[in-house]
Amino acid sequence: MPTFLMLSTLGPEGMATLRQNPQRLKEVNTEVEAMGAHVVAQWALLGQYDFATVLEAPDEKVMTRVAVALGARGTLKTKTLIAVPIDEFIETVGTK
Numbered sequence: 001m002p003t004f005l006m007l008s009t010l011g012p013e014g015m016a017t018l019r020q021n022p023q024r025l026k027e028v029n030t031e032v033e034a035m036g037a038h039v040v041a042q043w044a045l046l047g048q049y050d051f052a053t054v055l056e057a058p059d060e061k062v063m064t065r066v067a068v069a070l071g072a073r074g075t076l077k078t079k080t081l082i083a084v085p086i087d088e089f090i091e092t093v094g095t096k
Contacts, residue, residue, distance in 0.1 A: 001038075001056045001057065001058060002056065002057060002058075002059065002060070002063070002082060002083075003040070003054065003055070003056055003082070003083040003085070004037075004054070004055045004056070004057060004063050004080055004081065004082055004083060005052065005053070005054055005055075005080070005081045005083050006051075006052070006053045006054075006055060006067065006078050006079070006080045006081075007049040007051070007052055007078065007079045007080075007081075008049060008050055008051040008052075008053065008070075008076050008077070008078050008079075009048070009049055009050050009076060009077045009078075010050045010051075010075065010076045011074065011075055011076060011077070013074065013075050014075030014076045017075060025042075025051075028070070029042070032055070032066055032070075035062065035065055035066050035069060036057060036058060036062040036065070036066075037055045037056065037057040037062055037063060037066050038055060038056045038057070039053060039054075039055055040054040040055060040056055041053070041054040042054070049079075050076075054083070060082070063080060063082075067080045
C-alpha cells in the first residue's frame with residue numbers, strides 16, 4: 001500500500017479548536033481512517049508545520065479525497081507527499 005507524508009498547518013480556528021479540545025486530533029484520525037486511509041504515525045512539530053502524519057492509502061485517489069476533505073474544512077492547510085521506500089526508489093532509478 002502506498003505511503004504518504006502529510007504536513008499540516010492549523011489556521012486560527014483550528015488552533016482554537018485544538019486548544020479547547022486536544023483530543024480532536026484523535027477524532028480527525030478516526031475520520032481519516034473512515035475515508036480509507038490508515039494513520040501510521042503522527043508528530044506535533046515546532047516550526048513551519050504543526051503536524052507531520054504518515055499515512056497509508058490504497059492509492060492516490062483515496063489520499064486525494066482525504067486531503068481535499070480535510071482542507072475543505074478551512075481549519076488547516078496540508079501538503080501531501082508520496083513516500084517511496086528506498087529500495088523501491090533504487091530499483092526504479094537503476095532500471096534502464
